[in-house]
Amino acid sequence: MDQKVSALVAIFLAVVAITAPIATSLYLARQQSIADQESHVAKLAQDVLRRTDRTSEQLANALTALETTAAKSPCSPDNVRLMAQLALLSEQLQGIGYVSDDQLLCASFGMGDSPALVGPADYRSADGSDVRASVELPISPGTRFILVTRASSGYTGIIHPRLPLDILADGFAASLGIVGYSSQKVMDASGFFDPSWIAALGDHDKVEIIHDHYVVSVHRSKVGDYVAFAALPAVSLWDGIRRPAAFLLPMGVIAGALLAYVVLHTARSQLSLPALLRAAVRNDEFLVEYQPVINLQTGEWVGAEALVRWRRPGGEIVCPDLFIPVAEDTGVICRITERVLDLIGAQANGFFTEWPGFHFAINISSADLQSDRLAELLKRLADRTGACSGNLVLEVTERGLIKGEKVKNRLRELRTGGVRIVIDDFGTGFSSLSYLKSFELDALKIDKSFVDAIGIDAATSHVVFHLIEMAKGLKLELIAEGIEEESQLAYLRRHGVHHGQGWLLGKPMPLSELLRHLRSTRENIEAPAALLG
Ligand code: C2E
Ligand code: CA
Ligand code: CA
Numbered sequence: 001m002d003q004k005v006s007a008l009v010a011i012f013l014a015v016v017a018i019t020a021p022i023a024t025s026l027y028l029a030r031q032q033s034i035a036d037q038e039s040h041v042a043k044l045a046q047d048v049l050r051r052t053d054r055t056s057e058q059l060a061n062a063l064t065a066l067e068t069t070a071a072k073s074p075c076s077p078d079n080v081r082l083m084a085q086l087a088l089l090s091e092q093l094q095g096i097g098y099v100s101d102d103q104l105l106c107a108s109f110g111m112g113d114s115p116a117l118v119g120p121a122d123y124r125s126a127d128g129s130d131v132r133a134s135v136e137l138p139i140s141p142g143t144r145f146i147l148v149t150r151a152s153s154g155y156t157g158i159i160h161p162r163l164p165l166d167i168l169a170d171g172f173a174a175s176l177g178i179v180g181y182s183s184q185k186v187m188d189a190s191g192f193f194d195p196s197w198i199a200a201l202g203d204h205d206k207v208e209i210i211h212d213h214y215v216v217s218v219h220r221s222k223v224g225d226y227v228a229f230a231a232l233p234a235v236s237l238w239d240g241i242r243r244p245a246a247f248l249l250p251m252g253v254i255a256g257a258l259l260a261y262v263v264l265h266t267a268r269s270q271l272s273l274p275a276l277l278r279a280a281v282r283n284d285e286f287l288v289e290y291q292p293v294i295n296l297q298t299g300e301w302v303g304a305e306a307l308v309r310w311r312r313p314g315g316e317i318v319c320p321d322l323f324i325p326v327a328e329d330t331g332v333i334c335r336i337t338e339r340v341l342d343l344i345g346a347q348a349n350g351f352f353t354e355w356p357g358f359h360f361a362i363n364i365s366s367a368d369l370q371s372d373r374l375a376e377l378l379k380r381l382a383d384r385t386g387a388c389s390g391n392l393v394l395e396v397t398e399r400g401l402i403k404g405e406k407v408k409n410r411l412r413e414l415r416t417g418g419v420r421i422v423i424d425d426f427g428t429g430f431s432s433l434s435y436l437k438s439f440e441l442d443a444l445k446i447d448k449s450f451v452d453a454i455g456i457d458a459a460t461s462h463v464v465f466h467l468i469e470m471a472k473g474l475k476l477e478l479i480a481e482g483i484e485e486e487s488q489l490a491y492l493r494r495h496g497v498h499h500g501q502g503w504l505l506g507k508p509m510p511l512s513e514l515l516r517h518l519r520s521t522r523e524n525i526e527a528p529a530a531l532l533g
Contacts, residue, residue: 017259025248034215037232038208041217044174044230045206048165049219052178055092056224059148059157062086062096066155074098074154075106083108095158099130099149104156109139118147123183126225128152131180133187134161146188161188175214175231182225197229210234274330277310277323281335285311288343289508292517293361293479296493296500301518303359303393305501307508308340324365333365334373341377345384347511352386355518360385361393361422366400369407378419389418393442396421398429401439408439415440422479427467437474443499444471448482451502454491468495 065086071079075098083096087108097107103115116138121130132147137158149156165176165188175191179198186193197216201207206219213234220227280286290304310318327333344360352358368374378392385391394414401407401423411421420442428447446467453460471478480492483502492500506517 013263015260017263018253018256021255021259022249022252025252026245029245029248034210037215038217041174041215041230041232042206042208042219044176045217045219045228048176048178048230049221049228051092051163051165052226052228053221053223055157055159055163056221056226058090058092059159060223062090062093063150063153063155063157066096067150067153074100080106080108080110084110092159092163093157094145094160097156097158098154099147099156100154104137104147107158111139114138121149123180123185124151125180126182129225131183131185131187133185165190173233175229177229178226179229180225181220181227187226192231193229197231198227201227273323273326274332277327277330277332277336280310280312281332281339283313284339285313286336286339286343287311288340288347288511290360290511290514291501291508292506292514293359293499293501294505296480296489296497301506301514301521302357302499303361304514305361305395305508306340306344306363308336308363328365328367331367333367334371337362337364337368338373338377341381345381348385350384350386352388352391356388356391358518359391359393359420360387361395363395363424364400366396366402366407369396369400369410374410375413375417378414378417382418387418390420392418393420393422395424395445397424398426398436401436412440415442427463433470433474441476443477443479444474445479445481446497448502451480451482451488451492452484454488455485464491465495468497472496 066079066082069079069082073079087093087096095108097104099105099118102118102120104111104118105115118132118135122133124130128151130149130151132149134144135147136142136144144161146159146161147156148159173191175189175193177189177193178187179185179189180187184195184198194211194214197209197211197218200209200211201218201220206217208215208217210216214231215234216229216231218227218229287309288306289309290306292301293303293305294300295302308320310323312318324333327336340362344362348360364374381387382392415421421440422443422445423436423441424445425447426444427450444467446464450460450464450467454464455461468478477499478497479499479501480497481501483489483492483500483504485504489500489504
């Protein structure tokens with residue numbers, strides 16, 4: 001159940017690992033795109049406002065000029081000439097005229113004696129101007145103008161609606177417009193407009209919002225009672241997102257995949273190894289190889305260390321260094337030991353009847369030493385292989401020799417039963433000599449790291465010398481492991497080390513190969529004897 005939860009957590013983490021960076025990159029791309037578009041519409045709205053403000057200022061100046069002249073009659077030839085003059089000087093005004101009773105009575109462009117009906121104002125702004133947003137004049141049929149009439153005097157500015165909006169709104173279908181601030185009425189607009197955009201402005205001078213698929217910017221005029229707006233449809237947001245997303249998305253995918261790989265890899269090795277090991281015990285995935293132990297004085301093969309290997313269903317062989325520590329931590333080790341003893345029993349059935357002087361060394365962990373089954377398992381192995389006293393050896397590390405009478409008694413019982421005890425990896429632990437002496441032991445196995453140092457590292461070589469002397473003092477047998485060089489072999493021999501193991505002498509091998517060697521050496525010894533006989 002725990003493993004199921006762990007696996008679910010691992011999957012969840014992997015999914016988060018994949019999706020989080022992608023979602024973040026998309027979010028960032030969209031945020032970037034929105035920010036870009038907001039600044040774009042803000043610029044458009046600002047442009048429209050600037051042009052409208054300029055028109056409005058010129059209009060105010062012209063109308064004030066007319067008002068201050070205080071002509072006898074607004075439509076007198078002199079006053080109409082002044083209107084023409086003022087209109088000519090203004091870039092933004094198409095014309096200037098005089099409106100009374102919803103009629104344009106005279107204008108800068110000359111209307112003869114026929115006044116034009118302009119209809120009632122659409123609204124009156126807070127600054128006292130009557131605004132007519134769409135008026136067709138007889139002088140220019142088909143064109144609509146904006147008429148802004150100062151209510152106090154009747155003087156009127158005539159503006160072409162394209163003027164304030166005639167800005168470069170580039171390829172986008174931008175909506176632009178001018179809306180009365182108090183009246184909320186549209187003065188001039190192109191494209192879609194939603195009155196709630198103006199409401200969003202509140203008391204502020206400007207605002208950028210995203211509303212109903214539009215990115216909108218609204219700017220309020222400081223000179224007149226109106227606002228300018230610009231809006232872009234949000235569909236174009238995806239166009240904006242495309243470029244940053246093209247960069248960010250692959251980055252997100254790569255980062256996500258890497259994270260997922262790391263998470264799953266860790267999860268696989270950390271979470272499921274114990275489960276895989278248990279399954280391996282059930283499915284018989286272990287095998288044993290035997291590495292010869294050699295009498296360094298005679299060169300004779302006197303024993304072999306059994307080394308476990310795990311063959312995965314795919315055929316891949318896993319080294320014990322990778323799974324034994326996990327097996328020890330999770331308690332699977334006892335089942336593996338049982339399986340190893342079982343395999344040796346099956347492969348080496350009756351072995352010692354043929355080779356009574358040989359031994360098998362078996363690696364065991366502290367959990368095995370504490371288990372009540374070990375003696376029983378060894379007894380069964382002895383029965384199957386025909387082992388007598390000295391044929392079975394247990395290799396225990398210093399770490400495995402935990403304190404306590406129980407382990408001590410168990411070792412004593414095993415020894416009484418004819419099993420020999422070797423301290424493995426000797427020299428790498430921190431046990432004091434007196435502590436080791438308190439156990440009943442038969443041999444010490446000098447760790448490979450010390451053998452490696454022979455002739456290379458003077459200080460460590462010195463330690464090897466002392467280890468050898470110490471063992472002699474304790475009257476313990478010595479085995480050197482990991483011999484790879486002739487020089488190491490020569491040194492160990494010279495210093496009286498009894499037994500050795502290493503690739504130079506023999507690699508771990510199947511039992512059949514070990515037997516082939518034993519038989520061929522026996523024949524070599526027996527053959528000359530037979531010839532003599
Ligand atoms: P160990 O008991 O110190 O075993 C010796 C290791 O050194 C073996 O590695 C062996 O293949 C390797 N070796 C032998 N000669 C040489 C050499 O000349 N050069 C080099 N480089 N290596 C050499 P292996 O088989 O991978 O075993 C690693 C460790 O796994 C063992 O260290 C032992 O602690 C543990 N182990 C192996 N089999 C068992 C088992 O059945 N039960 C338990 N509890 N532990 C085991
Ligand atoms: Ca060993
Ligand atoms: Ca060792």
